[in-house]
């Protein structure tokens with residue numbers, strides 16, 4: 001996995017001399033394809049947490065999802081992440097129609113193609129950074145030696161080559177979140193989904209996490225990042241706003257389905 005040098009904090013996009021952000025061509029294969037996808041929680045009264053939505057996200061796109069608390073951001077992420085099924089419409093991931101799949105196949109697809117990062121890092125306290133990342137591969141049946149080298153590669157990619165054997169308690173919040181990102185990356189997913197990844201971090205740590213996400217996106221990883229932080233949203237190539245379960249996009253790339 002390509003990544004920044006061991007030990008170095010990941011520098012900002014400009015400092016790395018990365019090319020300015022350019023739009024992803026429309027011919028690029030779609031990773032996410034939602035067609036009138038909706039999720040309603042049963043009532044009474046029913047909550048239309050995600051109204052029928054069409055959304056295409058192509059490989060190497062970087063999408064920020066913003067919106068007030070309770071607007072449906074996590075619901076959208078859970079549908080995209082195969083955590084929850086839409087109650088209406090269709091969801092294709094890498095061209096695979098997920099609606100037709102039994103639960104075991106959805107779980108396998110999630111394990112192989114999706115990395116999830118949350119506000120709370122969810123690291124095991126008595127395991128080192130490397131061990132925490134290795135655990136993400138156990139259920140995929142990867143041999144142990146391969147798991148260790150993959151985990152080290154993922155930690156190098158997030159700039160934590162100098163913290164391989166550190167316990168979470170000895171790491172800063174930003175470092176812990178970068179371990180969580182490495183854990184999400186280790187199975188080489190097509191898609192990295194982050195729900196408020198900088199919500200628990202001071203601004204300096206948040207900056208390093210954002211630089212890490214930029215660097216990963218530059219290597220071709222597709223990112224969907226929920227955030228309240230305008231500084232995080234400013235890094236994305238596209239920003240989608242969600243309000244009362246309804247998505248809008250300033251650039252007009254998003255076609256929104258008719259309300260339920």
Ligand SMILES: Nc1ncnc2c1ncn2[C@@H]1O[C@H](COP(=O)(O)OP(=O)(O)O)[C@@H](O)[C@H]1O
Nearest residue numbers: 041047049067068069070071072073074075076
């Ligand atoms: N499991 C659930 N059962 C019922 N309602 C839910 C459930 N999860 C979320 N909701 C409701 O759906 C709406 C969207 O929630 P959520 O997606 O968590 O919003 P956000 O992440 O933007 O804060 C809210 O009105 C919330 O109360």
Ligand SMILES: [Mg+2]
Nearest residue numbers: 073074075195
């Ligand atoms: Mg939420």
